[in-house]
Amino acid sequence: MEDLRESLWEETSLEGVQTLIAGLRDSLGVEHAVYHVVGGTGREYGAFTYSSDWVDHYKAEEFYRHDPVVNEAIRRFHPLDWKTLDWGPKKARQILTEAIDGGIGKQGLSIPVRGVGGQFAMFSVTGFESDAAWDKFIDEKCRDVLLSAHYIHDRVAQLMDGENTILAKPLSPRERDALAMLAAGKSRAEAADRLKISEHTFRVYVDTARHKLGAMNTVHAVAKAVSSGLILP
Amino acid sequence: MIKFLYADQLANQPKLAASMFRDRADQFHDRLKWDVSVDKNGFERDQYDHAGALYVIWEDNAGEHAGSMRVMPTTERTMIRDHFEDLTDSVDITSPLIWETTRFCISPRHAKDGKRIAGGVMLAGHELGLRFGLIASVGVFDLRMTRIYKALGWSPDVLGARGTGRDRICGGLWAFSPEIRSRIARNAGLDEALADIWFDASFTAPAPEQKALAA
Incomplete structure (x- = not known):
């Protein structure tokens, strides 16, 4: 991620995070990027590059109850390639079909992120590539997607809570x-x-x-x- | 074959899980005499064997444990971060690009085949690094393991050590690369393609029609 615009390094407002996520999308060369966090107290925040219509629809239909990406991410720590997940159940197939029709993506890679105080966040990137092309994308960019996920999480956590939220000792x-x-x-x-x-x-x-x-x-x-x-x- | 299983998935493999935790007791408590606790079932388990832990386990033909290790992300609490900072040059090793591996164990039932089993577990662990774009794994190991790593061609950078002789333990960093992958496979006498097969079998959900057949 050496090519992310320098102007995006130190966003100082939550509005700025919307600009940051668009910058990450462009830098990673993906269709869409989305970040969502649920704080330990249930407080939520999201930033995404697609239209809010999809988010409203997703919430209204309670897709999060059936979304295999969400179900896996809350229990796993490894990067999740959407095509390896179980899309067998009817409701899961519906979510994928509508995501494709809605221009969200047919491929995806999601990174679970856990923060201090029980925060849970997920950063995802999507695309319309073939399976082979998406495998190549993961092969080349998984590291950058991991870095992006933790970077945006840290920015948001600092803006929401006003302090350093990385669980670490000072520099040695x-x-x-x-x-x-x-x-x-x-x-x-x-x-x-x-x-x-x-x-x-x-x-x-x-x-x-x-x-x-x-x-x-x-x-x-x-x-x-x-x-x-x-x-x- | 080698399986990648999260702690909650071990519940579906009770024989495999029980034999792993008993073999860990045999290795770490009985033989190495590490300060670890063994419960009434004879299982060696610690606070890091929580729901979020990932295990790399070689399952033998009897469905039992042949060799294994435990993996966790260093962006969360890990054994090394909590207890062994003197073994990592006083650096708190934390990054989304570094995972910790601990409790590397070979079953006493497979001691004669130990090099091949250890090589398989290392090849599988290495595959996690390659596939997920990691830059290193970090771990604590004893003198006996030093020889195994060397024999398999995947020696760590040693960052620090504690104790002397048989009691000496070290902290180390392992790198990932396609060359290392080939070398481990060759030294262990394993087909390198197994790494892909094991990984894909564990990290890819079965297609709906296959699941219907299995059920």
């Missing part, structure tokens, strides 16, 4: 060192060598730091670490 010296090396323009190989760790371990430390900072990508993580005074520019 090792993670700060890793980001500082990148800020100083060192290559991954040079930085790993300096820190006396493997390149793979270096990559993991940068990634855990990125996640803790609620950053979309490495460049964003370095920028956030500098601006918050965690590392020197």
Whole structure:
């Protein structure tokens, strides 16, 4: 997700999240993107790129009671490829047929996200590709979809609750060192060598730091670490 | 064959589940003498064996456990994050791109075939990383496992260690790549295509007509 527009990195309002989700859709190259969260207290929020007619219809028909995507996501943590789910029951087939007719998508990939305090969220992307083309999309983009899901979740959680909602300890010296090396323009190989760790371990430390900072990508993580005074520019 | 099963799905496989938890007691409590608890059924279970845990389990021809491990996302509480931060260089390992693997276990009934069983479980675990776009898995392991990882060609980056000799345990990171996948399969003497077959069998719901036949 190195190509998400920089202007979307730090949305500061829930309206801005609508712009963010459209940005994620464009960046991932999918038909639609949708994020929905139910807080521990039952408070809900959703952002989506399709028309609100579908959402109203979905709610009025109580599709969420029969939607295999929802039923799986609440019990699983792995990315869910819609075509691997059980669309056998009549009501499930109806949901899929109407989603296709309504221009929502015939393929989908959904990421369950669990937050602190019993939050449950789901981020989904959709398309009209063939099965083979969708398999290829997942093969190439599953990581970006995972990153997008957790990124938008963190943005929304912060805007709704006004605090950092990532369940993590502060950055360790090792993670700060890793980001500082990148800020100083060192290559991954040079930085790993300096820190006396493997390149793979270096990559993991940068990634855990990125996640803790609620950053979309490495460049964003370095920028956030500098601006918050965690590392020197 | 290897199955990927969430904790709630173990209820449909009582023989497989019971033999796994008993084999874990045999391995971790009786043989390795780790500080783990065994319940009245002889099951070794801990707080991380909750409803959300995912298990990778090799089921033998008798329908019993041959080898397994437990997988969970590091964006939630994990054993390593809660108890073994000194083994991960004091870094709290958390990311949607990193999953934790723990309780790697080989059944004493399959000890002679241990390398192949361990290789299968590792090949299946590796498949999770490749298919879901992860960058690493993190885990705690003992000295005995170091030799197994080496023999199978999937050694971790060691981040830290605790204890000495037989009691020594380490924290490590494993990478994923198509090359590693081929290497594990070759070293274990397994057909690499099994990884896809196992994955698809578990993560794809049976088509309606197949389910009607099975019922």
